[in-house]
Amino acid sequence: MRTSVTLLLALAAGAGLAHEGVENPAVMARMGLMKDIGAATGTLGEMVKGEVAFDAGRAAAARAALVEAADRVPALFEARESDPKSEARPAVWEDWDGFVVRAEAMQAATRGLETGSAAALRASFADLGASCRACHEDYRLKD
Template sequence: MKRSTLPLILTLIALPAAAHEGVKDPQVLARMNVMETIGKQMGTLGGMAKGEVAFDADAAAAAKATLEKASAQVLPTFEPPATDPHSEAAPAIWEEWDGFTTQSVAMDAAIAALDTSSLETLRAGLGGIGQTCRTCHKAYRIKK
């Protein structure tokens, strides 16, 4: 992965914990928790890729496994068009459900393809996941 794109990827996926404060709709809270889990796991993997923490194949594999489970929950948690003033989900998600689904499936595939056995393969695979995050956030996320 190019070093210049990693900070952008990590910025796009990070969800501050404060965003959950005041959320009343349980479906929206569930979505936020799924996205927060994805962000945390990408942070773990990104930290290794950037050399901020030592590469650990076992920790990377565990992060990937958690990432796969969370990614599998994206469509089920977003399918109901629940709203909340604190939500960052754009109405385009439900207006363009097929496009959102395509992005979610692409993320699942990129995560499945991630090889966490070495630092080099981790770095090489994170770009594909980051691209799916960027594309989806650009089209389907409201920045608050």
């Protein structure tokens, strides 16, 4: 699980750098959404790793942000928009049904996050990491 948390935090940290120079507003909206997902995931990841004290209110707010963002993923990717700075692989649209399945897995993982206690958050966080990793492996350009 530590690897999942570290990976998610690294993905969140790199997102801000990739947004410079993006001209396509649809791509910028997608990247902004991913940045928001990274920020909320980072908040939870810091709690899971014990880098910050567990805070049920902050955890619940991060979970709510993730649920809302996860619901927006398919709609923001539906149109095949591109930009030289885009990190989306053509596979998103070539395998649209597979992409939607992965987006739905993320939606389920965000809804499954338990934020009532640190232990519950730790136990439920791995599913979120797995859903993010699975989608990024197939549909996100690697650095």
